[in-house]
Amino acid sequence: MSKEVGVKRKRVRLRPEVRKEQILRATLAEFSAYGYAATSVKKIAQRVGLSKAGIYAHFSGKEEIFEALLMKVLVPSFTGFETRCLDGESLEQIVDTFISGAYDRLEDPTFLAVFRLMIAEGGRAPHLLKRWRNEVIKPYLDQQQAMVDRCVARGEIRAGAVAENYVLILAPSVFASLWHLISDIETSTQELASLRDAHRRFLMASLQP
Amino acid sequence: MSKEVGVKRKRVRLRPEVRKEQILRATLAEFSAYGYAATSVKKIAQRVGLSKAGIYAHFSGKEEIFEALLMKVLVPSFTGFETRCLDGESLEQIVDTFISGAYDRLEDPTFLAVFRLMIAEGGRAPHLLKRWRNEVIKPYLDQQQAMVDRCVARGEIRAGAVAENYVLILAPSVFASLWHLISDIETSTQELASLRDAHRRFLMASLQP
Amino acid sequence: MSKEVGVKRKRVRLRPEVRKEQILRATLAEFSAYGYAATSVKKIAQRVGLSKAGIYAHFSGKEEIFEALLMKVLVPSFTGFETRCLDGESLEQIVDTFISGAYDRLEDPTFLAVFRLMIAEGGRAPHLLKRWRNEVIKPYLDQQQAMVDRCVARGEIRAGAVAENYVLILAPSVFASLWHLISDIETSTQELASLRDAHRRFLMASLQP
Amino acid sequence: MSKEVGVKRKRVRLRPEVRKEQILRATLAEFSAYGYAATSVKKIAQRVGLSKAGIYAHFSGKEEIFEALLMKVLVPSFTGFETRCLDGESLEQIVDTFISGAYDRLEDPTFLAVFRLMIAEGGRAPHLLKRWRNEVIKPYLDQQQAMVDRCVARGEIRAGAVAENYVLILAPSVFASLWHLISDIETSTQELASLRDAHRRFLMASLQP
DNA sequence: AATGAATGAGAGTTCATTCAT
DNA sequence: TATGAATGAACTCTCATTCAT
Structure with a gap:
């Protein structure tokens, strides 16, 4: 639906706090729906509209996202x-x-x-x-x-x-x-x-x- | 490392119902401790004392084990x-x-x-x-x-x-x-x-x- | 050249010693040509005619292959x-x-x-x-x-x-x-x-x- | 972790030759210790006190650094x-x-x-x-x-x-x-x-x- | 019924590189 | 010149599953 072939989303750059916020929100949704193990970084990234690697600019790994999420x-x-x-x-x-x-x-x-x-x-x-x-x-x-x-x-x-x-x-x-x-x-x-x-x-x- | 040379678990053949029982018991333990996604067929097999492939002689896959477990x-x-x-x-x-x-x-x-x-x-x-x-x-x-x-x-x-x-x-x-x-x-x-x-x-x- | 589209090599099963031997030989060739870091498990696997995962049936990881190679x-x-x-x-x-x-x-x-x-x-x-x-x-x-x-x-x-x-x-x-x-x-x-x-x-x- | 709140390395701007010199020196140290493939641009950048992208202001890529290093x-x-x-x-x-x-x-x-x-x-x-x-x-x-x-x-x-x-x-x-x-x-x-x-x-x- | 070597898919992660600022 | 968020590609490794024995 929202995927146009050949159209490459322009790179969007956000302030870290905003992205982190987004990532944690996306993560909560995924984690609570599928659980930690069944949630992939890729899915989180897609939800945020970021590449997998983009996630790692803000968190050092899946585990850290999880902890940050719980703490928050x-x-x-x-x-x-x-x-x-x-x-x-x-x-x-x-x-x-x-x-x-x-x-x-x-x-x-x-x-x-x-x-x-x-x-x-x-x-x-x-x-x-x-x-x-x-x-x-x-x-x-x-x-x-x-x-x-x-x-x-x-x-x-x-x-x-x-x-x-x-x-x-x-x-x-x-x-x-x-x-x-x-x-x-x-x-x-x-x-x-x-x-x-x-x-x-x-x-x-x-x-x- | 954990392999003892010359000692090789004898192949034990059990009645299907017994094995199924064993497998479900092992699965409950693993699933409830780690969840579905984080539990591997290998771990279940080890708990039962079977090879991974051995599991597939009794169940068609992980999903089926899960359902059988819940039903039981x-x-x-x-x-x-x-x-x-x-x-x-x-x-x-x-x-x-x-x-x-x-x-x-x-x-x-x-x-x-x-x-x-x-x-x-x-x-x-x-x-x-x-x-x-x-x-x-x-x-x-x-x-x-x-x-x-x-x-x-x-x-x-x-x-x-x-x-x-x-x-x-x-x-x-x-x-x-x-x-x-x-x-x-x-x-x-x-x-x-x-x-x-x-x-x-x-x-x-x-x-x- | 040697890749025929649609033709899937039959699964060949060899005795572990033979495969290990093959893997180490392939690894020596790759490592000494490109060095440890620049050699990927995929390349080794291809040389052996095995899937990546197949390598892991014989060695627990790249590091172990390296050590086994040196020892041998x-x-x-x-x-x-x-x-x-x-x-x-x-x-x-x-x-x-x-x-x-x-x-x-x-x-x-x-x-x-x-x-x-x-x-x-x-x-x-x-x-x-x-x-x-x-x-x-x-x-x-x-x-x-x-x-x-x-x-x-x-x-x-x-x-x-x-x-x-x-x-x-x-x-x-x-x-x-x-x-x-x-x-x-x-x-x-x-x-x-x-x-x-x-x-x-x-x-x-x-x-x- | 290693980030001190409020302390942010001032952006230092050096003459290109000086930076290039620094980069090559850092690269030699890393390369000869770990080899080309195992040395990351990030490590070189850290050694120089520059961001990764900063390196690319002076060299077009890792390969070019390598060649410049050898030539020098x-x-x-x-x-x-x-x-x-x-x-x-x-x-x-x-x-x-x-x-x-x-x-x-x-x-x-x-x-x-x-x-x-x-x-x-x-x-x-x-x-x-x-x-x-x-x-x-x-x-x-x-x-x-x-x-x-x-x-x-x-x-x-x-x-x-x-x-x-x-x-x-x-x-x-x-x-x-x-x-x-x-x-x-x-x-x-x-x-x-x-x-x-x-x-x-x-x-x-x-x-x- | 049981095995273990083999596999395709996909996981988390890192990396060289780009680009808007 | 310099940055750091962002990316595509590639990496090591794991998994559920298959198959010849």
Whole structure:
């Protein structure tokens, strides 16, 4: 379609940051669709509109692209994912905010790509996986837990097993992410609507002071 | 180097079914550790104690091994994982049985291997993934849900959001599986102990009539 | 010329020793003509009549071929190159034998190939170069020296600087080897004829008792 | 890694002759150490402190650098390497001067570099090799031979096979060069000391009128 | 059923070279 | 003059697969 015989794309020269950005974006798409081993540098290059060798002007090899990708992509994956517990907010508002955040992520292809990538290729870079766990996930869980604890102390949330273990609050939406991963999007979206609602009601019931 | 002069593995001839079994077992180990693309037929052959070509006497190619593996492995992965709701059992007994089943699976390497395999390589065989979802997972969820419904009807379990959506009951242990997948075993085992307990208490509190 | 379009050479299967032999022969030809770096595995394969990958069934890589080649080729390169000093042989017979051996080697392409290879690529495998020096060349020189010493003791060869240092006896023919290396064969052959004769006369004059 | 943030080599602009000089010097070092094929333009550029493309501002390609290098380097390689035969000099003085010149060259890395280069890469530029032989080496040998002839005519040197063929005079020191090439420097230096002495005594004995 | 030498395709990578800046 | 991003070609090597034995 887009290939005209005999027409040779003019050489385009971009600033390194821009290219690197492009390369990482292309790589995320390929990696999360096919996995590390089944993704070739050639495919990445084609996606970027570069020759294979062009990639090597910016990264020293496939492995380095992979690491750079993980470093760039892991950290922000949970950013903005916060349960707030501000003064004057009712439990209903808190829960609604949480539910929205948790399930809206499912619409974000990057989030799912990273999610799959960590599970599928985590074994390839155990040190990065460990960092992700210890520097991203755990702090996130701890911070959320602390917030819930404060709400409990203030009497806005009922104490109990659920309030004591943030994972119990989070788990259904993680299940939703997984379900998304093994489903085609249309199907799962409607299937998950009822889970979302049930999750919401479960939180209301369990956390009601 | 590793060749001992004069020592040459005797050619062993086994019944096809036995060999196929061996090959699939070896393949599961390799695939779930390295993924489809990064696993070579040679490694599988070595694990089985066969030459590369020997594999082709039993399967027509790598792809066929993969499919055979999934077919064999998917179905039983949830077998025995049942919440029972028998007459005379107290809620405590029911919950304990469920919790044990759900968390003991984490010790089963095959379960985790299949779990990872489906997530990592599901895209390679969408039809199998779909079958797995529709013929294994969904029926399992439905059946469990039906059982919970009966308990509710009999008054052994309290109605509510949790009882209405079996996923809410299951989700924390799925989270545990995921956590296991991205952790080294020793670490995660102890980390998950408290989750297991909280999960148990959460179920007791939510389902208590 | 020899390539027929559409005709695909039947797969020929040879015993490993035979193939290895072929490969090493082809490699010697290529390496000594173009050097290690400028010789590609593809070219070697073509010379042998094998596919690139076929080479790797016998050697683990280019480096290993190189080492195997040196090991095989270095040792015999000086075999049969002996000054004899047998009872009843006149000095003239001894010198004639030596001169013949030393200059006939120049006709042997293998000898020259190895000679050039060691000089050009010695830096690539210092340990092999060292072995060659210590296990092939030096013993050869020592043994020859010992033989000359015996002749001197028996009064068949005159004592003096030349008889004391075998290198002085050898040096002109080594020069001839070098000259051969930097000349086209026809030219150098006739140029070296007079050197050969002068060398002979020099030895006769210097070693005459 | 090796890049210091904020520190960026200032673009230095030098006169073409100076740069060319630098480039050829760097090239000789690389070529004689690794050979033509194994030397990359990048390495040369780094040695010069230039970018790869910068090289192409001065030479049209790697091949041209190689030829320029040979042209520059060949001619002077035997300069100053002369047996003198001046009036009033004793044979001892003549021989001492020759021996010093011949063996001191072994300390000159440039000489050895050129020596190795010609042997290793001569096949790459046969026309240059031929020029070297015909315009540098042969004239040198002829000139030296003429000088010896004059000494013979004047009765300062004894006639004979050695005096008639300058190569016989030169050969042992050529052997020494070769030996140097295939040895680590420390080892060979001491090994060659006795050769040097024997060479000297051999010349004294052979050329004494 | 099993082997191992052989293969075509394609992987990651490097290199000499070009070109817009 | 000098740069560094970009390229096409070639490199070494691996892989799934085939085939004669």
